[in-house]
Amino acid sequence: xxxxxxxxxxxxxxxxxxxxxxxxxxxxxxxxxxxxxxxxxxxxxxxxxxxxxxxxxxxxxxxxxxxxxxxxxxxxxxxxxxxxxxxxxxxxxxxxxxxxxxxxxxxxxxxxxxxxxxxxxxxxxxxxxxxxxxxxxxxxxxxxxxxxxxxxxxxxxxxxxxxxxxxxxxxxxxxxxxxxxxxxxxxxxxxxxxxxxxxxxxxxxxxxxxxxxxxxxxxxxxxxxxxxxxxxxxxxxxxxxxxxxxxxxxxxxxxxxxxxxxxxxxxxxxxxxxxxxxxxxxxxxxxx
Amino acid sequence: xxxxxxxxxxxxxxxxxxxxxxxxxxxxxxxxxxxxxxxxxxxxxxxxxxxxxxxxxxxxxxxxxxxxxxxxxxxxxxxxxxxxxxxxxxxxxxxxxxxxxxxxxxxxxxxxxxxxxxxxxxxxxxxxxxxxxxxxxxxxxxxxxxxxxxxxxxxxxxxxxxxxxxxxxxxxxxxxxxxxxxxxxxxxxxxxxxxxxxxxxxxxxxxxxxxxxxxxxxxxxxxxxxxxxxxxxxxxxxxxxxxxxxxxxxxxxxxx
Numbered sequence: 062x063x064x065x066x067x068x069x070x071x072x073x074x075x076x077x078x079x080x081x082x083x084x085x086x087x088x089x090x091x092x093x094x095x096x097x098x099x100x101x102x103x104x105x106x107x108x109x110x111x112x113x114x115x116x117x118x119x120x121x122x123x124x125x126x127x128x129x130x131x132x133x134x135x136x137x138x139x140x141x142x143x144x145x146x147x148x149x150x151x152x153x154x155x156x157x158x159x160x161x162x163x164x165x166x167x168x169x170x171x172x173x174x175x176x177x178x179x180x181x182x183x184x185x186x187x188x189x190x191x192x193x194x195x196x197x198x199x200x201x202x203x204x205x206x207x208x209x210x211x212x213x214x215x216x217x218x219x220x221x222x223x224x225x226x227x228x229x230x231x232x233x234x235x236x237x238x239x240x241x242x243x244x245x246x247x248x249x250x251x252x253x254x255x256x257x258x259x260x261x262x263x264x265x266x267x268x269x270x271x272x273x274x275x276x277x278x279x280x281x282x283x284x285x286x287x288x289x290x291x292x293x294x295x296x297x298x299x300x301x302x303x304x305x306x307x308x309x310x311x312x313x314x315x316x317x318x319x320x321x322x323x324x325x326x327x328x329x330x331x332x333x334x335x336x337x338x339x340x341x342x343x344x345x346x347x348x349x
Numbered sequence: 350x351x352x353x354x355x356x357x358x359x360x361x362x363x364x365x366x367x368x369x370x371x372x373x374x375x376x377x378x379x380x381x382x383x384x385x386x387x388x389x390x391x392x393x394x395x396x397x398x399x400x401x402x403x404x405x406x407x408x409x410x411x412x413x414x415x416x417x418x419x420x421x422x423x424x425x426x427x428x429x430x431x432x433x434x435x436x437x438x439x440x441x442x443x444x445x446x447x448x449x450x451x452x453x454x455x456x457x458x459x460x461x462x463x464x465x466x467x468x469x470x471x472x473x474x475x476x477x478x479x480x481x482x483x484x485x486x487x488x489x490x491x492x493x494x495x496x497x498x499x500x501x502x503x504x505x506x507x508x509x510x511x512x513x514x515x516x517x518x519x520x521x522x523x524x525x526x527x528x529x530x531x532x533x534x535x536x537x538x539x540x541x542x543x544x545x546x547x548x549x550x551x552x553x554x555x556x557x558x559x560x561x562x563x564x565x566x567x568x569x570x571x572x573x574x575x576x577x578x579x580x581x582x583x584x585x586x587x588x589x590x591x592x593x594x595x596x597x598x599x600x601x602x603x604x605x
Contacts, residue, residue: 208465215464216457223451226440235426235455
């Protein structure tokens with residue numbers, strides 16, 4: 062039983078990282094991504110492959126974040142040159158393509174995925190036991206929360222907020238909006254990659270379907286539920302949407318109904334999410 | 350007092366329609382220059398070209414003698430241009446203070462690492478920025494609203510915050526696009542003295558587009574009249590007001 066609870070907690074922490082990383086893009090900067098799970102997947106595969114090639118965990122963890130950021134740049138540089146609305150479409154396509162590529166490449170193991178990914182160990186200490194791994198993931202989440210809240214309270218955060226609100230006016234504040242948008246995607250994808258790495262070494266087995274559309278939408282739902290732009294909201298949103306299916310295990314057949322009903326009720330009664338200040342429509346339906 | 354801004358035969362067409370047809374403009378340092386003209390004369394298009402929001406087809410713009418015709422907006426801002434917009438463009442999710450602070454973006458030198466590590470340099474710069482922003486709000490008579498959500502201010506106050514935010518970039522030339530639009534007479538009167546005060550205190554050159562003739566005649570040293578994408582005439586407010594072409598094109602009979 063304890064093992065099960067710890068498992069749920071670890072998944073909660075990993076999804077908190079994902080929803081917070083997506084919130085940096087969607088909530089803080091107003092860049093809507095519909096393919097965030099692809100970054101999660103790239104991090105997981107990158108880290109898994111690197112460790113299977115013999116790199117130590119510490120190195121592959123950091124490198125997986127960096128590799129994922131590089132993919133973020135490749136995606137962001139062309140699509141951010143055009144209007145914001147295109148980013149949603151580009152990321153949607155990116156998410157689908159990423160899964161197809163993972164599914165069809167030999168080194169990623171095709172549809173069977175990667176197996177036998179070694180568990181994490183830091184400086185010779187194995188992180189195989191669940192409580193230890195939970196503590197490790199939580200401390201990484203803590204670092205992420207700390208750096209994100211510092212960025213949010215700095216000129217970077219103000220620049221992001223200005224871009225989210227009105228990017229034309231942001232330019233006249235002297236903000237190089239292109240730079241700050243790319244920076245945002247780099248940071249957001251970096252953390253998603255780190256979450257992917259932590260996930261891969263936790264389960265020891267990954268397959269492409271984990272990183273598809275459904276997961277992207279799920280992460281977006283966590284952001285919206287928790288609150289657009291809110292750091293604690295990201296964690297609460299992720300926790301609720303990870304816990305809920307576990308609590309409703311007995312009613313598996315009706316889970317979807319409950320899920321949908323929760324989101325609809327939320328949008329009607331509190332469109333800004335549990336912790337958020339902004340309404341979801343401020344981001345998604347704003348005129349350009 | 351030299352020429353701070355020189356606009357040299359700007360042409361701009363939108364899908365074959367000539368919005369600007371060889372516009373020349375010279376603005377003296379410290380001047381308040383008003384641009385007037387009927388709707389569709391190309392006033393805002395000229396603003397957009399000068400400030401870099403749209404690229405001219407032909408022509409050059411010089412700020413303090415430097416050719417900035419192809420410079421991106423953020424470098425024009427760095428060189429000393431700031432503007433406001435016709436419509437409300439306040440940052441809705443920020444407090445009044447944060448709105449003004451975002452105008453100080455270029456005056457913070459802390460890098461990304463400083464921000465992540467919350468370095469001493471970053472904290473010092475941030476607290477200086479807060480002080481500067483509060484001082485600016487005091488000048489605008491908004492110091493007691495600093496910590497309110499910007500969206501909760503009255504229309505006239507929001508427009509003032511927009512000007513304060515633009516001034517926070519520490520411009521040399523400030524462009525105001527219809528600053529008095531939608532303001533009641535009392536607010537317009539306040540704006541009148543505010544513009545004069547910021548020009549004096551911040552050593553600004555101000556270019557403004559305005560339809561409120563009382564405001565234009567009162568604060569501008571020079572008035573440029575635009576009509577159908579060209580400069581019809583320019584001169585002192587008095588000269589312009591008595592120019593028969595201006596009366597025909599824009600002012601009408603009854604104002605004289």
